[in-house]
Amino acid sequence: MIVGAMNNPHKNLVEQIYFLGELNFEFFELTIEYPAATPKKIIENKKRIADALESYNLGLLAHLPWYFNLAHPYERIQQATNKEIEAAAHIATTLGAKILTIHPDLTLPQSCQARKKRFERTLSTLKSIEKITKNFGLKLCLETVDEEALEIKEYKEILEQTDIKITLDAGHAHTYFSAGVVGLIEEFKKDIAHVHLHDGKKQIDHLPLGVGTLDMKKFVEKLKEVYNQTITLEVHCSDPHYLAYSKDILEIYWYGKEQFEENKKYIYLIEEEEEEEEGRNTEK
Ligand SMILES: [Zn+2]
Incomplete structure (x- = not known):
């Protein structure tokens, strides 16, 4: 299991890569998204982004804006969105990503087009994007x-x-x-x-682990x-301690407390070895 985190598109991208690298995340999920992580801004900063990822040996996954249409009834609007998706896919692959996550269409109410029609358009757009x-x-x-957005049978x-x-x-x-969640893993x-x-919990999501009602033990066992x-x-959330805490919680449930502590030693061991190496270099 490999744990990563995602940028907040409203904040400076390069700073966030360094920040998450310092928290010992193993990969970075780049949401290519307005305002601070548009394809244009990423191209302008490509070298700094690649250097930041490399300096922490971070793998890369990519993510599209959650609010893009996939089923817009106006064909030219949908085509324009597909062009934006293509630009994002290009950037993702240039930086070395192998996976790109897309959201189903959430934007138009059913009063604009019937659910059946929306699904047909979604499927057709996804085929083009694929x-x-x-x-x-x-x-x-x-x-x-x-x-x-989509029911299980529509995903299937x-x-x-x-x-x-x-x-x-x-x-x-x-x-x-x-x-x-257990049902969806099974499906x-x-x-x-x-x-x-x-x-x-209820209708609030994106909370730190342990704050809501997700049963981590059941979830991890099933996954x-x-x-x-x-x-x-x-x-x-703006306080990064919650992110670091959530990473610990996931790893404790996944590996068990004992192995979790062992894995931490591994991280510090590398640092100690590097210090010894530096010491030897200065002695020369
Ligand atoms: Zn998500």
């Missing part, structure tokens, strides 16, 4: 958001008709799906290619049966 992302060598993952229809995989958002699954177990994790890859902590 062609683009395949050309860039990116795996496209559709995030679990809520049943209003998309998975059947494409090579798209699932980004299981555990916080959303817990808060907004009647099947709950999508063969297709989960990435996980987002945050706590939630470990089928998945052992990247997990992004999507804890939205």
